[in-house]
Amino acid sequence: MSAPLKQHLIDPEICxxxxxxxxxxxIEAITHDDNNVVVxxxxxxxxxxxxxxxxxxxxxxxxVVNTPYSLEEQFSWExxxxxxxxxxxxxxxxxxxxxxxxxxxxAHGGAGGRSKAPxxxxxxxxxxxxxxxxxxxxxxxxYRLTAADSGADVRHIILEFxxxxxxxxxxxxxxxxxxxxxxxxxxxxxxxxxASSPRDGERPHFNNLSLTVKREDQGLCSNYVCxxxxxxxxxxxxxxxxxxxxxxxPAARLLMICTGTGSAxxxxxxxxxxxAMAGEAGDMVLFFGxxxxxxxxxxxxxxxxxxxxxxxxxxxxxxxxxxxxxxxxRMMVEQDQIADLLADTKTHVxxxxxRGMEQGVEQSFKNIAESIGLSWEATRxxxxxxxxxxxxxx
Numbered sequence: 001m002s003a004p005l006k007q008h009l010i011d012p013e014i015c016x017x018x019x020x021x022x023x024x025x026x027i028e029a030i031t032h033d034d035n036n037v038v039v040x041x042x043x044x045x046x047x048x049x050x051x052x053x054x055x056x057x058x059x060x061x062x063x064v065v066n067t068p069y070s071l072e073e074q075f076s077w078e079x080x081x082x083x084x085x086x087x088x089x090x091x092x093x094x095x096x097x098x099x100x101x102x103x104x105x106x107a108h109g110g111a112g113g114r115s116k117a118p119x120x121x122x123x124x125x126x127x128x129x130x131x132x133x134x135x136x137x138x139x140x141x142x143y144r145l146t147a148a149d150s151g152a153d154v155r156h157i158i159l160e161f162x163x164x165x166x167x168x169x170x171x172x173x174x175x176x177x178x179x180x181x182x183x184x185x186x187x188x189x190x191x192x193x194x195a196s197s198p199r200d201g202e203r204p205h206f207n208n209l210s211l212t213v214k215r216e217d218q219g220l221c222s223n224y225v226c227x228x229x230x231x232x233x234x235x236x237x238x239x240x241x242x243x244x245x246x247x248x249x250p251a252a253r254l255l256m257i258c259t260g261t262g263s264a265x266x267x268x269x270x271x272x273x274x275x276a277m278a279g280e281a282g283d284m285v286l287f288f289g290x291x292x293x294x295x296x297x298x299x300x301x302x303x304x305x306x307x308x309x310x311x312x313x314x315x316x317x318x319x320x321x322x323x324x325x326x327x328x329x330r331m332m333v334e335q336d337q338i339a340d341l342l343a344d345t346k347t348h349v350x351x352x353x354x355r356g357m358e359q360g361v362e363q364s365f366k367n368i369a370e371s372i373g374l375s376w377e378a379t380r381x382x383x384x385x386x387x388x389x390x391x392x393x394x
Contacts, residue, residue, distance in 0.1 A: 007068050008039045008046065012077050013126050014058035016173055016240035018192050021050035021059050033075045034132025041068035055394060056243065057115060078126075116387040118247035118348060122199075125167045125239055131190070134177060134235040137161050139228045140208060147294035153215040154261060154297045155226045156196070159234060160208040166236070168209055169199050170268035171244040171350075171390075175237035176211075178221045190237045191221035194352070194392075196264035198272040212264040212297055244350065244390045246272060253283040253347045255338065257327055257361055262353030263288055263297055265392075269350075270310055282346060285311045285337065289327040289357070291318040311337075328360035335368045342369055342379060348388045355393040 010021070010030075015037055022030040022037060029043035030050060050059050063069075063083055117124075129135040137159035145154045168174065175190025182188055197210040215226040228234065246254075246269050256266045266286060273284060290296035293316065302312060313334060317324045331338055341347040342365075351361055362376075369376035383389035 004064050004066055005041075005068060006046075007041050007063050007065050008044050009061045009063055009069070009074070009080060010037050010039060011058040011061050011080050012036050013079050013242045014056050016056055016058075016192050017127070017130075017175060017190065017237065018055065019189050020053045020055070024050050024053045031071070032131075034130045035127065036075050036077060038071055038074035040071060055392060056241065115243040115384060115390050117243045117245045118249070118252070118387040120247045120249040120252070121245035121387070122169055122248060124169050124172055124242050124245060126242055127237075128166070128239065129237050131177075131187075131237060134237050135161060135164055135166055137164075137166075137234045137236050139230055139232045139234060141230060142226075142228050145212070145297045150292065150295040152260075152291070152295040153226060154295075155213050155215070156297075157211045157213055157225055157228060158202050158208055159211070159236065160206070162207065164207070166207065166209070166239070167199070168195050168239040170195070170246040170272050171265045172239040172241040174209070174211070174239060176221055176225055177235040177237065178224045179235075188220065192240065193225075194261075194264040194268075195239075196267045198268050198275060200275065204275065212261045212267070214261045243387075244352075244392050247348055249282075249346075251282045251346055253285075253341055253344060255285050255341050255347060255349045257287045257331075257349075257351045257353075257357075259289040259327065259353030259357055261297060262393075265352055266350070267298055270305060273309060274305070283311065283341070284309060285313075285341065287313045287315060287327045287330055287334075289315040289317065289353070292316050326360060327357060328364040331361070331364040332367065335364075335371065338365075338368050339372045342374065343372065345386075347383075349383060349390065351391045351393065353393060358391065358393055 017037060019032065019037065022032060026047065026049055027043055027045060029040050031038060031040060054060065061080060063081070065084060140158040140160045143156045145156050146152045173192045173194045175192055177190045178188040180188060193211045193213060195209050196212040201208045202210040211225070213222055213225045216222045244265065254269060256269065258266055270284060288296065293299050293314070296314065299314070305312070313330050315325050315327050315330045317326055351358070365380070366376040369379055380389055
């Protein structure tokens with residue numbers, strides 16, 4: 001029997017098929033088919049370059065194996081296999097010698113930052129439609145959310161699937177396939193967008209969903225999506241994502257922090273609470289950052305959501321004759337409210353938006369936690385282990 005080996009794997013249930021890891025890998029050890037993104041054990045040298053760029057943590061999976069899983073096996077997976085028994089004597093992992101135990105510990109060590117879904121969350125459907133079998137949706141509407149002179153063209157896109165099932169939960173994403181080919185003549189890969197509508201559709205009980213998309217300079221897919229017209233057909237993959245999910249517990253308290261189009265899943269969360277729980281659920285608190293009111297998506301509708309359902313903190317960094325303010329600054333102003341939430345085991349934290357916001361938000365959490373005698377790192381890790389702490393930045 002060959003000596004056991006550590007193998008790098010990708011969790012197909014969590015992977016959102018953004019292909020960032022594949023584009024980052026310096027030795028082309030990561031590849032994909034129409035179904036999954038996988039790591040070639042014959043090429044991978046554990047350089048770890050792919051780990052920090054993954055937005056979900058699905059890349060941070062390892063197994064100790066006697067024989068590496070082949071590409072064909074990995075392409076067929078819908079979920080990761082359990083750690084196999086690699087002891088020659090059949091006595092299980094506990095019977096392994098110290099060298100193999102160390103290898104197993106290293107393999108399972110991970111980055112320590114993996115998110116888990118809330119225990120009460122509904123089980124998501126994953127990867128129902130892929131590159132080889134995308135869903136065809138029809139555009140029902142394309143509405144600009146921001147003022148023409150705001151400097152930000154953010155759109156609300158409604159896609160309808162007709163008789164084609166497309167079950168999606170709040171916090172999940174879909175892939176949009178831009179038409180055409182790249183410079184090498186290959187079809188474009190999907191770009192990922194969070195659903196901004198709840199599980200029963202943008203319109204209740206209609207088979208549709210909405211996306212919140214900002215037009216980016218030179219953005220291949222964002223320009224394609226923002227230019228879509230009513231009646232156009234769109235190729236869609238997904239749904240993706242199994243951790244950034246909303247708890248179904250009516251007593252759960254939600255602390256949501258976002259910038260720009262990071263508001264998309266929180267619009268879905270809020271609409272879910274409004275519809276399913278009639279606004280009688282636990283607290284929802286939103287810190288929403290933008291340059292100015294006219295560049296903040298859903299500014300008008302958000303103001304109309306009752307405070308008894310959603311406590312809103314709109315934060316603007318580019319108001320004329322006003323000092324710049326960012327979400328982390330407002331968090332400190334409202335530290336008593338956040339401290340109360342952090343001390344409550346029913347609180348779930350969600351952070352979504354530009355990657356640059358993370359450091360400031362983390363520091364504010366640290367300051368607030370320490371002000372009430374809590375270690376932020378320990379508190380965050382407990383929340384993450386319990387499926388109550390989620391970060392999705394880009």
